[in-house]
Amino acid sequence: MRREIEAITKRIRERSGPQREAYLARIDAAADQGPRRGVLSCGNLAHGFAACGPGDKAALSGDIVPNLGIVTAYNDMLSAHQPYETFPALIKEAARDAGGVAQVAGGVPAMCDGVTQGRPGMELSLFSRDVIAMAAAIGLSHNMFDAAVYLGICDKIVPGLTIAALTFGHLPAIFIPAGPMTTGLPNDEKARIRQLFAEGKVGRAELLEAESKSYHGPGTCTFYGTANSNQMLMEIMGLHAPGASFVNPNTPLREALTREAVKRALSITQLGNEYTPAGRMIDERSIVNGIVGLNATGGSTNHTIHLIAMAAAAGIAITWQDISDISDHVPLLARVYPNGLADVNHFNAAGGMGFLIRELLDAGLLHEDVRTIWGEGLRNYTVEAHLAEDGTVARRPAPAHSGDEKVLAPYPKAFQPNGGIRLLAGNLGSAIVKVSAVKPENRVIEAPARIFHDQEELNAAFKAGELTGDMIAVVRYQGPKANGMPELHRLTTVLGILQDRGHKVALVTDGRMSGASGKVPAAIHVTPEALDGGPIGKLRDGDLVRLDPETGVLEALVDAAEFSARRVVAPDLSANGFGMGRELFEGFRRMAGRAGAGAAVF
Template identity: 80%
Template sequence: MTATAAIEAVTTRIRERSKPSRELYLARIDEAAGRGPHRQVLSCGNLAHGFAACGPADKAALSADRVANLGIITAYNDMLSAHQPFETFPALIKAAAHEAGGVAQVAGGVPAMCDGVTQGRPGMELSLFSRDLIAMAAAVGLSHDMFDAAVYLGVCDKIVPGLVTAALTFGHLPAIFIPAGPMTSGLPNDEKARIRQLYAEGKVGRDELLEAESKSYHGPGTCTFYGTANSNQMLMEIMGLHLPGASFVNPGTPLRDALTKEAARRALEITALGNDYRPAGRMIDERSIVNGVVGLNATGGSTNHTIHLIAMAAAAGIKLTWQDIADISEAVPLLARVYPNGLADVNHFNAAGGMGFLIRELLAAGLLHEDVSTVWGEGLAPYTVEAKLGKDGQVIRQPSPEKSGDAKVLTTHQKPFQATGGLKVMSGNLGHAIIKTSAVKPERRVIEAPAIVFDSQEELNAAFKEGRLDRDFVAVVRFQGPKANGMPELHRLTTVLGVLQDRGHKVALVTDGRMSGASGKVPAAIHVTPEAIDGGPIGRIDTGDMIRVDGEAGILEAFVNEAELERRPAPAPDLSANEHGLGRELFAGFRELAGRADEGAAVF
């Protein structure tokens, strides 16, 4: 089967599998759209409350339903670098809307937490659940029924998936996502990683570590490595929810502001009151979701999206599975090398040709559905461009370069970095898992070694500091799934395991938790399903059991007789420490309701 045929086959089976739920979803959003501009159904008291703080001109416009009203959903806060630039965006959007004859109001704010701040801390146990909370918070803002379209201001890990879930839940409304862009390049990512490992080994102190981290994360914008935040931006562009060329323009630049204003104007044009109505729920379909998965694999994107994409698709009645993602991975070559899959950062990626070059190459290889609907129009070909600032301060677009600006960062489909995307589903007597091999050297992708079992990442780190891990082993870190403790990222294990690997040991990780979107150096079978607290076999592994982690063949297996594994009692760990502190007590209901990782780990 050709790569193109493989992509078509996966798309067809998603469409067939999703038909009942998709038809029901479309009927619901069509019914909502059929009621027309929703301010018509508001009572005078309702409407007066809705525009009480507006100026006279906006009140007159909204009372007569003469113009479109944009609802702004913002994830702004000024602690997090990625979201701090959004402080000025509402004013830009409102000004652009007025210039175009429309109105814009901030409909609501949503929380935005940073996994980089909470790594290894109790707050990380709220992170995955914040995605669904963000969707719910956005729904509260849009539930006032005052809006003809929504623009979404969000960037990072759980924020964009949560906002997409909200946008598709309100699928009768057009939706445009407006990014803030990455911070300028700082300390190279490989140097940052080197200092982290030296610190873990006790060879440099905290002052040196903090200096390196501060030089890496140094200003407004997203972190520059290719983790979940920047994978989000890639997804929004390749799925047609960004304007062409918008993803990786630095904040605080004239081009960034021009793109924001242009997005507001375009949002007005695609409302039911405009000339090109594009409801988000109709626009995003099975082809759009497949295009997102293709982009994820072609760029070596975040493993977190093997969870988030399933939840996002489900919001539109589309049933995506891990097997779909894995089959697409087998058909899609790796075209980008951005840290942790290489030494470059996203600014280097953008300078080498960025999204325009990538999309053009994938289209040329027949790996993307070109015939999709986007916020820009029909077809994906208009996204094979670079955005520039014209002399009049408006955005102009030029065809993406024919040749990569740096072939070590971004390559063609004829000369890929590797033949497959590197995301693979693993199966065996321990259940199902995900492994990302694109950042793992080929000689380290198959590990067979005795297990050392831990019930927390703290236990593993303590064992390392005590010198008990200088050997070949597979670290089994269990009770880290959604139901157990909210499925925190275990990114801090990357440094410890990386040190042991660099000492010449064969090491791997098996866990029902998550790793960071920036992880990959050490082979890691993650998102193991069923999780230990649900009776998954990972909970019955004993220290000393031989484990095979085969990232090439997709095998995750314990060399334990099946009957013996079944006879072993399921452990009953004390998880009470996960239930209180830094807000975790407020999320008890989320832990109880959380679904399986391979079904999106959603609470609704």
């Protein structure tokens, strides 16, 4: 194990000590109650299995047959989640075949950020993570279950489900993915058409045709945003079956992996000899492994928020400094759009998670001695899954060599020496920047600020021809307290065009830029946010700002006394409080924590 990674893990463990100990005591006390149905009265239990068939009812009447709770984020508007429609029936059948029972414990909401980008609904997106955690808790609170499987893939859904799984940490937990859609229109071609549309060179018909060829069928979107970063995390943290993350939906192998996951979930309950409670399984080493994987793959910046909230659910305290310091020691091994031209299907074909995990283990960058749902040791995950002749899952060692070193590099040929996620700090507060897709010559920018209070203002200024010359676009009042911290993905195209025209441009915002952030340097998640008294609220048009990921600096180059004396006058934000359900989330906006602490409402 590399001493640098070990040292960071040690400081996380020491920092987390009291709260981690209290958490483990709580889940151990819950486990001591024995199989869950044993604490229910006859009336409770009768309600719990009233709708079951005779066989399942008989099985559940005692405490000798494990009952598997299914928490599902199915809806058929999300392409990634549409395949889950048939999973509960398959899981129930697989559970009976394995000598157990399965019930749908509950459903959780699942919104598609791709649909809500730039729309009012995006202001509910970050908070949906916490709603998902709470909704899953309601389903599991019936206390009928010996283990749980979680059906979720996309952006806030997996973090929310993980928070729930760790809150119910006395239960074993397995995440069952549905896989990415097959490859469609290349991502760089999609981006080209978007830029042409923004410049008025093609019409809406051409744009919609390109988008429809990109997002064309069931499964996760194929670029490496938050959804696919989620899948990487679940596998490298040991919550997926080995090799399960990136197998396409509606294939025999995908069905076999689902059946196998059910069988495994039933085998690791407290009723057997391999009891693997999620809260004991996931520890500081697992979280550090997730951060290493995030950096090694150029993953979503959303996880600089989500991982903090996920870890906190298990009593583990991590910081942006931890993530940035790990990034300094972890090379970038994957080039998947927007960090390259390939998609996740190309990544999987080149060797996928098995190859990646083996390279990182052999380099001493991952903790090998962790518990997973597959048993002791992460080395179990250095494999690829395939379909055996009898229709079950078989595994073979990950390929010795990458199938495409332009997509997935061996450790000695890393694309860059670090993961590209950096902590920025200065008189504007703290922020995160990801530079894995930013060319070195574009990373350090010192330019006048242009101030905007939402992304539509910036886009309108672009259309009016007002954005000329070098600039740092400051888009503020986009934090959790102001409007729920939406992703500002619609800025990507405009800022990219300005950069392509030869201008030095960057973004500074207290909002999010998501896993789709790309070639333009973006200081995001600025904390404290403007509405929380953050100094980003003091910036004025024309102020010189320096964004320097190389030295970790985010500074307004303004006289210190003058900057300190400036008063902050918030704009009228009343429009953020109504429409598309936003009025229901007023309490969430008031309670939201800072981005650097996970932006949670609990």
